[in-house]
Amino acid sequence: MEHNTSSRVRHLLPLHGITNYCKGIAYQLTEADPLIDADQCKLDAASMQTLGANAIRVYHVDPSGDHSGCMSAFADAGIYLFVDLETFNTAIDPVSFSPGTSKDSN
Numbered sequence: 001m002e003h004n005t006s007s008r009v010r011h012l013l014p015l016h017g018i019t020n021y022c023k024g025i026a027y028q029l030t031e032a033d034p035l036i037d038a039d040q041c042k043l044d045a046a047s048m049q050t051l052g053a054n055a056i057r058v059y060h061v062d063p064s065g066d067h068s069g070c071m072s073a074f075a076d077a078g079i080y081l082f083v084d085l086e087t088f089n090t091a092i093d094p095v096s097f098s099p100g101t102s103k104d105s106n
Helices: 038-051 068-076
Strands: 011-015 018-022 024-026 055-058 080-083
Touching: 038 068, 068 080
Parallel strands: 024 055, 055 080
Antiparallel strands: 011 018
């Protein structure tokens, strides 16, 4: 698995009246959309189940891509997805950003 497995998020995830811990993995190392390759997602979802993960965070997806295979793979494995609605082109640089400025003025 090529994805970062060091992140462990300890947040409560209420589901049908039951409180669960969210044990997540950061699932993106490059700008490429990781939710397009269904075969890779199936392999990763199986590995994540073994690790006890129940959530992943994805930082960028291609809105025009077909994500159905990966979404099904993670859903079948009981893994929730947290997807940022951001792109690498619109991300704010936390080092040079200051309140009152926009990304375009950096």
